[in-house]
Amino acid sequence: xxxxxxxxxxxxxxxxxxxxxxxxxxxxxxxxxxxxxxxxxxxxxxxxxxxxxxxxxxxxxxxxxxxxxxxxxxxxxxxxxxxxxxxxxxxxxxxxxxxxxxxxxxxxxxxxxxxxxxxxxxxxxxxxxxxxxxxxxxxxxxxxxxxxxxxxxxxxxxxxxxxxxxxxxxxxxxxxxxxxxxxxxxxxxxxxxxxxxxxxxxxxxxxxxxxxxxxxxxxxxxxxxxxxxxxxxxxxxxxxxxxxxxxxxxxxxxxxxxxxxxxxxxxxxxxxxxxxxxxxxxxxxxxxxxxxxxxxxxxxxxxxxxxxxxxxxxxxxxxxxxxxxxxxxxxxxxxxxxxxxxxxxxxxxxxxxxxxxxxxxxxxxxxxxxxxxxxxxxxxxxxxxxxxxxxxxxxxxxxxxxxxxxxxxxxxxxxxxx
Amino acid sequence: xxxxxxxxxxxxxxxxxxxxxxxxxxxxxxxxxxxxxxxxxxxxxxxxxxxxxxxxxxxxxxxxxxxxxxxxxxxxxxxxxxxxxxxxxxxxxxxxxxxxxxxxxxxxxxxxxxxxxxxxxxxxxxxxxxxxxxxxxxxxxxxxxxxxxxxxxxxxxxxxxxxxxxxxxxxxx
Numbered sequence: 012x013x014x015x016x017x018x019x020x021x022x023x024x025x026x027x028x029x030x031x032x033x034x035x036x037x038x039x040x041x042x043x044x045x046x047x048x049x050x051x052x053x054x055x056x057x058x059x060x061x062x063x064x065x066x067x068x069x070x071x072x073x074x075x076x077x078x079x080x081x082x083x084x085x086x087x088x089x090x091x092x093x094x095x096x097x098x099x100x101x102x103x104x105x106x107x108x109x110x111x112x113x114x115x116x117x118x119x120x121x122x123x124x125x126x127x128x129x130x131x132x133x134x135x136x137x138x139x140x141x142x143x144x145x146x147x148x149x150x151x152x153x154x155x156x157x158x159x160x161x162x163x164x165x166x167x168x169x170x171x172x173x174x175x176x177x178x179x180x181x182x183x184x185x186x187x188x189x190x191x192x193x194x195x196x197x198x199x200x201x202x203x204x205x206x207x208x209x210x211x212x213x214x215x216x217x218x219x220x221x222x223x224x225x226x227x228x229x230x231x232x233x234x235x236x237x238x239x240x241x242x243x244x245x246x247x248x249x250x251x252x253x254x255x256x257x258x259x260x261x262x263x264x265x266x267x268x269x270x271x272x273x274x275x276x277x278x279x280x281x282x283x284x285x286x287x288x289x290x291x292x293x294x295x296x297x298x299x300x301x302x303x304x305x306x307x308x309x310x311x312x313x314x315x316x317x318x319x320x321x322x323x324x325x326x327x328x329x330x331x332x333x334x335x336x337x338x339x340x341x342x343x344x345x346x347x348x349x350x351x352x353x354x355x356x357x358x359x360x361x362x363x364x365x366x367x368x369x370x371x372x373x374x375x376x377x378x379x380x381x382x383x384x385x386x387x388x389x390x391x392x393x394x395x396x397x398x399x400x401x402x403x404x405x406x407x408x409x410x411x412x413x414x415x416x417x418x419x420x421x422x423x424x425x426x427x428x429x
Numbered sequence: 430x431x432x433x434x435x436x437x438x439x440x441x442x443x444x445x446x447x448x449x450x451x452x453x454x455x456x457x458x459x460x461x462x463x464x465x466x467x468x469x470x471x472x473x474x475x476x477x478x479x480x481x482x483x484x485x486x487x488x489x490x491x492x493x494x495x496x497x498x499x500x501x502x503x504x505x506x507x508x509x510x511x512x513x514x515x516x517x518x519x520x521x522x523x524x525x526x527x528x529x530x531x532x533x534x535x536x537x538x539x540x541x542x543x544x545x546x547x548x549x550x551x552x553x554x555x556x557x558x559x560x561x562x563x564x565x566x567x568x569x570x571x572x573x574x575x576x577x578x579x580x581x582x583x584x585x586x587x588x589x590x591x592x593x594x595x596x597x598x599x600x601x602x
Binding site: 034036047048050051055058059060076077082084085087088091128129130131133145146147148149150152153156157159161163195196199200229231285372373374378391393394395396397398399400 | 450452454455458459460462463464465466467478497498501502503504505506507509524526527528531532535536578580589590591594595599600602
């Protein structure tokens with residue numbers, strides 16, 4: 012039987028041969044939730060009882076969504092998670108350590124793992140060659156207690172990114188372009204498997220960006236095969252032992268193969284209020300921005316901050332624009348500090364906030380006012396996402412975001428990178 | 430759904446019609462994040478950004494009816510729980526986002542896939558969960574809905590995932 016990556020990983024974890032469409036109970040390697048979903052997972056886990064958390068070393072709670080807490084109710088929710096972690100021996104990553112998905116790839120996810128998380132963007136870990144998927148708090152509660160879940164083996168859509176990427180075009184543009192093409196439910200219940208001559212050469216940060224947004228097409232996960240690039244990344248995190256090579260068999264059965272010619276892709280934006288409302292920046296009428304946000308599990312990594320700093324170096328953020336930058340993790344933050352990137356950003360007029368989700372979820376640190384426009388490097392622009400249903404969110408790459416912050420309106424980064 | 434009586438598999442209520450792509454941000458926005466540990470208060474804002482009158486007008490047993498891709502976005506289970514808490518008997522849509530669908534079953538909220546073009550806002554519906562039939566009494570027509578996968582029927586019949594796990598001391602799917 013020639014298998015896709017999903018079929019391989021799920022079969023291994025079920026202890027039997029499975030193909031797309033089969034349903035099985037599987038062992039899980041990593042289980043996680045955060046302060047938006049963790050407190051409910053705790054109360055559900057307490058209902059089950061049993062003997063506590065099955066694998067405390069693989070059960071993780073992250074405090075990243077409202078961190079540090081802006082309200083007493085949220086502070087109390089944080090206490091619930093901290094207490095449960097103390098009581099069960101589960102791992103707690105507290106305020107300021109970073110976004111759950113970033114910390115997962117830095118410290119926990121290994122190629123070939125099954126990772127389940129109470130957050131839709133858990134698919135990010137797929138970039139390391141794991142089967143990693145989002146679920147609700149109840150499924151995650153069961154995952155904590157049993158270290159198991161049930162899964163249907165998904166059909167897979169193979170996406171080949173081919174030819175070459177033009178200057179000024181980044182992984183974020185590729186994935187926005189893809190979602191624009193297949194729409195917000197184009198991959199519902201399916202796995203996306205990424206490859207092609209461009210796809211297989213993408214750096215690890217670019218892979219994280221692309222896997223992160225698989226769910227914006229409805230996908231269950233977005234997987235890259237693990238390779239030398241994965242290995243080098245894991246080594247850089249002091250985790251070379253967890254590397255293994257995992258790829259689809261030649262002749263594996265895909266539901267569909269999508270070939271993308273990257274050479275025709277320009278810098279892209281998603282317009283309000285859906286991610287699949289995608290257009291090249293060059294075709295936009297002048298869209299004046301009030302706030303620009305560079306960060307999140309999609310684009311808050313070192314390479315993202317670096318490209319922003321390269322553009323903002325010796326330039327100033329336009330009058331009337333607020334530029335907010337949030338490193339994805341403490342590790343990212345320190346690296347950017349050491350390389351002088353944080354200073355460049357601050358000199359240009361940026362506000363740097365503590366590692367975490369920042370204003371992406373609409374809880375704190377940059378909630379939009381009525382009628383305001385934000386250009387963000389996050390993954391989602393639904394109405395109300397950043398705390399105000401009367402505001403407008405556009406999505407782009409960090410390069411487009413940085414250049415737009417300088418110009419004061421959404422602008423094509425090829426003007427400065429070209 | 431827990432009850433064995435035949436009558437209790439019949440749901441009757443009024444339709445509240447919504448469009449395509451109703452996101453979890455529209456169902457329960459992030460600005461109410463701080464209420465997530467207080468489901469009663471949180472539920473007062475159910476679907477507020479999609480229809481501010483919904484929560485004032487909905488009665489126990491009524492139905493939320495969407496277009497395609499209902500519940501896309503965040504994994505927040507609260508999006509399903511507030512709909513149930515608001516008294517909604519079932520959610521009907523042409524298609525559902527994956528996590529929302531799974532969460533609904535886990536908490537025991539029926540989610541039915543059917544052609545919702547045939548349902549207007551305010552239509553009175555009678556739904557036979559066992560037979561898989563929706564009787565649109567206002568429109569005077571019958572619709573079928575897709576049967577759930579067997580594992581999901583087991584979870585629903587046990588009264589949701591937590592009860593399933595407690596009852597079986599683990600998974601028994």
